[in-house]
Amino acid sequence: MRLHASSNWLALSLCCLTTTLSAAAEQILAENGKTEYVIVKPTTPLPVEETTVADLAALLRQATGADFSIVEPTQAGQHSKRIFVGYSEPMRAVAGELEELANEERVYRTVGDDILIYGGGACGTVFAVYQFLEDQLHCRWFHPWGDSRIPKYERLALASCNRRMMPSYLIRDMKKYSWDRTGCPTSDDFFRRQRVHNNTTIAPTDTTLVPLRQVGRHIHTLPALVPSGIPNLPQRCGPHPLFKNKKYFETNPEYFTLNSKGKRTYLGHYCFSNAGLRQTLIENMEKLVAAGRATDTPAVIDVDQADTGGRFCYCEHCQALEKKYQSPGGAMFDCLLEISAHFQKKYPRIVIRFLAYNRQQTELPPAAEAIPGGRLPENLVPYFAPITGDFSKAWDAPSNQVIYDSLASWGRVSSRIWLYYYPSTFPRPLIHYPLFGNILKCAHDYRIGHAHNIRYVFNDEAYPWENMGFVSLQLYLRTMLANDVTLDIETMVDEYFTAIYGPAAKPMRAYFDELEQLMAADDGYLRWNPDPRFINYLTVDNLLRWQRDFDAMEALAAKDARALMHVRTTRMNLDLNTMHLAPKIKREQPDHALDFDQIYARYLAGIETVMANSHNIAPGSKKPWQYEKMLAAGDHVYAVTKEPKPLPKAFAKVPPDSIRQVTPACNKTRVPPDPQAAFGIALAADAPHLGAAQYRFNDSMGQLPALQLDVPVQPGREYQLYYLGRTALSRECDVRVPAAGSGGTYGTAFIGHCWEKNEPEQLWDLYVSCRFDDAKVYTDRIVLVKTDGRTPPIQAAATTLTQRPSTIMIAPVIASADGDPTAVDWNAVMPMAAWGESFSGNTPKTPETEMRVAFDNEYLYLAYREQRASGTEAAPFWNNTVDMFFAGDTLASVLQVGVAPSGRVRCNLYTLTKTSDPNSNEDIRVSNAAPFEGKINNQSEDGVWQWQMALPRHWLPQFTTVMQANFFRNHGEAKLSLSWNPIYTRGYLNGFHRLGRIYPGRLELSGRDVTSTRRVCNLPVMDGNHAWDIKASVPSGLDLRPAYRIAARLCSNATLKDEKATSRIGVYDPATKKVIGNRVFPIRSIIGEDFKTVTISKGVTLTEASFLYVGGFLPEQQAQGDVFLEAFVLEPMPWTMANGN
Incomplete structure (x- = not known):
């Protein structure tokens, strides 16, 4: 341990905090390395009390050189001078009548020559010992690595004292369990001495430092209490073991969110207004209590929402409760009030805790007037988790006004608040260790929280072990202030720097102060998962100066090995950020001296x-994630220090200082090496099986429009640049790139640091660099080029292949076949349009495929036939299948059905949900195997493979007028794959966006599908004497092989001068400049408020350029008024009729 004693500490007699007596009343604890005192243990010490007694003896010996013997209570009478730790019969005899102490309350006092140290609750005595050492000996424990200050005393004299104190925060949880996992040999002593609990992990042999029992899981617990039964959902809490076999979404779908489309879904939250859900919650919570034997003990149960964005429920009852409580969390608050009332009667010692989290959900408290009595009951406690705040400023800063107001409002409706605190930002998606000056911010937040009646604190931090920058100072301040918020922050910081940095303390303090001042002056809003380059003070001048300062500090500490170690680890995040910004340093100061x-x-x-x-x-053991994380961060930014591979020659005309190059990253994932990549590293992701990789420009501030680019899968091509688009930048913009890592499918290239404050409107052309190989897509850089807005983008960049429009077909609706696919007259069903080769778009030579599709009211029917079928079932299964994807009105649920030549069918259900970040629209995609609920009749004979299938419509993703679908024929090698829908579409795992569309029976064009000069309530309207003012183009991608019956639903308010006046509907082909179908009808037939159907009697063969129109009144001026269109309707003529059979 490092000791910095001075002569001021020698022969020091410390006075009590409340009373000072004469020197004659002093107790001489030790003098000249000798002591008359012994330490008396409690009668039945807990293991942690045994540890503490031994530690007290060791620390006193370290301070005085004297041996303080430890004796049993039965031996106390043999000694005249004793330090009693905890409760024992001789201690009680000395103490006299003892007042009952509250949990966590601590006392140390002198009685004659004896010293009594004891406390209330399980932890009180342990923490009283260290309170005594801190107050009376001025001991300090600064760092989890064991750095402390234990002053040396030739003569240790203690004046009579009597201190009784309560800590400012009654429960202080600094996420110690994360240190337990690393096996840090010195952290146990640090956290115990700093009076910190370990409330998250309960050791089976010693629960002393766990003052409040946790029944069930910790945070985001509703999926554990009421599991949907859907496996592998991206939720923080899976089913609790007591409920692991429950499938509530199957048995009680009404318990779950009604989404904005009016459908129950397990992807969101719960329908908190549902009485059955509330009763189930109560019953399951009681089972937890019984299993945990907590029916009559103090305990806490967390009941809070899944870590998923979005509103809770759109049902009318939940919406009414939101209005009642004037908060998005209204329905949940009402549910919790009912549960807490039940528990208050039956289990009065149990606290129900819920997250005040996410501005769309429960961050904003309920209105006091909506709560009986105006306040939450004592057993219902909010767990304030301000993840939406500005992490660079304290809660009382203007940027955190919403957070501060929310905290204050919770204080008005709650008798107590518990805090789920975020001391640091999180390294997502870019693994990083930032250079943020936000250490003192945490200290001020602790004071603000205490002033608003917060008495419990749990800390969820991202960088506790690495000692980079000043994270350990932050931890020290939090432990000290959680114990006593009145301590002087400046004094604690000074003591820390002196102890940790020794000879380099003064310049290190200056560096620390500068970071804090710069962060306070930064006008950015620092979110929970930022780019570490977000802050505007990471200038080249600052980075170079700070590097020189650290060189000087290392020289100062050269003869103090411990101080030098801390200087060097403190430097690590400066080194990381310096390497990360190497391109900027080289650009602005090419003569820099950095190596x-x-x-x-x-x-x-x-x-x-x-x-x-x-x-x-242990030697040879696998290095933990913390090691890999640090190494991944270093390897990434070190790669950026190298000169990248040259850009295409066409970029040579651009001044170098007008070009920026940025590498992408992915959540919790190393950016792997790639020798072909510009900087030697690239993000890799599975290439969409058929289609294109998507890139998207995103502005988290919501001020700039998004840009999107689909790069077609092109195996074997080297890295090429593709033009994403032209845009201004903001401080919080990025480019999302395909990736495969934790927390989603998309990686991120942060480009907000390229935004220039002096030119905020500067336009940039964005290019993405990628290649395809081994069924992977690799992205190595995003290139930004300054532009004046008039110069066209550089054309040497690769262009994407022309995308065909989504295929559209209208499938016949047949008489019921009762789910028997062999009962369908397939000869009367037109085959789907021909399939093409997946990567060339060419018509395949072999094999020959044919698919037919039909509906009845209950089933979707499919029939497939293939000539010269290739082999039997493959391993893996999907290498030789017909692969079908079905989606409903949205892409929140996509069903995959695969059929092998053997007739075996496999299914997967892909679902979407949102991340917990309320400022992000990123999707999480989940895949689960699904049982096949259809029927299939499979035959394979003489090289011909054919099957017919019936799929229940209730099993398919639900749709109203159109089913989205893709059909593929897989042959193992991508180049042999065939597809019905356009080949350049992304696979679902990369986020389907352009599936084909199948309409049962008819296709209607209405609303914005139709152009008109006027609209009334979104209905196209035209003056009847202005012909063709209502038109609709034939949808791109429509199957043009069949003839179509064309109709229009019309009404008119016309007044007639001539009862025989007519109008017409028709189809016009601009290529031939001819009307290729029309129908004349009397105007009087459509006059009135009801829409009437007008149909062209003969089938019309449409062309790509043709359009539908509503003609004018004839004779002209013989009628006056408007014509309104509800819809154009297209129905294919029966297949046999269309072929003249």
Whole structure:
């Protein structure tokens, strides 16, 4: 341990905090390395009390050089001077009548020559010992790595004292369990000495530092309490073991969210207004209580929403409760009030805790007037989790006004608030260690929280082990202030720097102060998962100056190994950010003196220091994620320090200072090496089986329009640049790229740091660089080029292949076949349009495929036939299948059905949900195997493979007028795959956006599908004497082989001068300049408020350019008024009729 004692500490006699007596009343604890005192243990000490007693003896010996013997209570009478720790019979005899202490309350006092140290509750005595050492000996424990200040005393004299105190926060949980997992050899002592609980992990042999029992899971627990039964959902809490076999979405779908489309879904939340859900919650919570034997003990049960964005429920009852409570969380609050009332009567010692989290959900409290009595009951406690705040400023800063107001409002409706605190941002998706000056912000938040009646704090932090920057100072301040918020922050910071940095303390403090001041002055809103380059003070001048300062600090600490170690680990995040911004440094100061290879080597050495101090790993053991995370961050930014591969020659005319190149990253995933990549690294993702990789420009501030690019899968091509589009930038913009990692399918290339404050409207051309190989898509860089807005983008960049429009077909609706696909007259059903080769678009030579589709009211029917079928069932299964994807009105649910030549069928259900980030629209995609609920008749004979299938419509994703679908024929090798819908579409796992469309029976064109000069309530309207003012183009992608029956639903308010006046509907072909179908009808037939159907009697063969129109009144001026169109209707003529049979 490091000791910084001065002569001021020698022979020091410390006075009590409340009373000072004369020197004659002093107790001499030790003098000249000798002591007359012994330490008396409690009668039945807990294991942690045994540890504490031994630690007290060791620390007193370290301070005085004296041996303080530890004796049993039965031996106390043999000694005249004693330090009693905890409760025992001789201690009670000395103490006299003892007042009952509250949980966590601590006392140390002198009685004659004796010293009594004891406390209330399970932890009180342990923490009273360290309170005594901190107050009376001025001991400090600064760091989880064991750094402390234990002053040396030749003569330790203690004045009479009597201190009784309560900690500011009654429960102080600094996520110690994360240190337990690393095996850090010194962290146990640090957290115990700093009086920190370990409330998240309960050790089976010693629960002393777990003052409040957790019954069930911790946070986001509703999926554990009422599991849907759908496996592998992206939720923080899976089913609790007691309910692992429950399938509530199957048995009680009414418990779950009614989405905005009016459909129950397990992807969102719960219908909190549902009485059955409330009763089930109560019953399951009681089962937890019984299983945990907590019926009559203090305990907490977390009941809070899944970590998923969006509103809770759109049913009318939940919406009414939102209005009643004047909060998006209204329905949940009402549900919790009912549950808490039940528990208050039956289990009065149990607290029900819920997250005040996410502005769309429960961050904003209920209105006081909606709560009986105006306040939440004592057993219902909000768990304030301000993840939407500005992480760079304290809660009382203007940027956090909403957070502060929410906290204050919770204080008005709650007798107590518990805090789920975020001390740091999170390294997602870019693994990083930022250089943010937001350490003191946390200290101020603790004071603000205490002033608003917060008494419990749990800390969810991202960087506790690495010791980079000042995270350990932040931890020290939080532990100290959680114990006593009145402590002087400046004094604590000074003591920390002196102890940790020794000879380099003064310049290190100046560096710290500068970061804090710069962060306070930064006008950005720092979100929970930022780009570390977001802050505007990471200028080249600052980075270079700070590097020089650290060189000087290392020189100052050169003879103090411990201080030098801390200086070097503190430097690690500066080194990371310096490497990350190497392109900027080279651009602005090409003559800089930095050696990036040396910086990288120094960073790697720092990792080894961190591992040696924060972890206890046996030789040969696998390095933990923390090691991989640090290494991944360093390798990524070190790659950026190298010169990238040249851009295409066409970019040579662009001034170098007008070009930026940015590498992408993915959540919790290393960016792997790729020798072909510009910087030697690239994100890899599975290439869409058929189609294109998607890239999207996104502005998190919502000020700039999105840009999207689909790059067709082109195996074997080297890296090429593709033009994404032209846009201004913001401080929080990025480009989403395909990736495969934790937390979603998309990686991110942060480009907001390229935004220039002095030119905020500057336009940039964006290019993405990618290649395809081995069924993967690799993305290595995003290239930004400054533009004046008039110069066209650089044409040397590769262009994407022309995308065909989505295929559209209208399938016949037949008389009921009762789910028997062999009962369908398939000869009367027209085959689907010919399939094409998936990567060329060419018509295939072999094999020959034919698919037919029909509906009745209950089933979708499909018939497939293939000549010269290739083989039998393959391994893996999907290498030789007909692969079908079905979606409903939205893409929230997509069903995949695969059929092998053997007739075996496999199904997968893909679902979408949102992330927990309320400022993100990123999707999470989940795949689960699904049982096949249809019927199939399969035959394979003489090289001909054919099957007929019936799929229940209730089993398919629900749709109203159109089913979205894709059909593929897989042959193992991608180049042999065939597709019905356009070949350049993304596979669903990369986010389907352009499926084909199948309309049962008819296709209607209405609303915005129709052009008109006027609209009334979205209905196209035209003056009857202005012919062709209502038109609709033939939908791109429509199957043009059949003849179509064309109709229009019309009405008119016309007044007639001539009862014989007519109008017409028709189809016009611009290529031939001819009307290719029309129908003349009397105007009087459509006059009135009801729409009338007008039909062209003969089938019309449409062309790609043809359009439908409503003609004018004839004779002209013989009628006056408007014509309104409800819809054009297209129905294919029966197949036999269309072929003249």
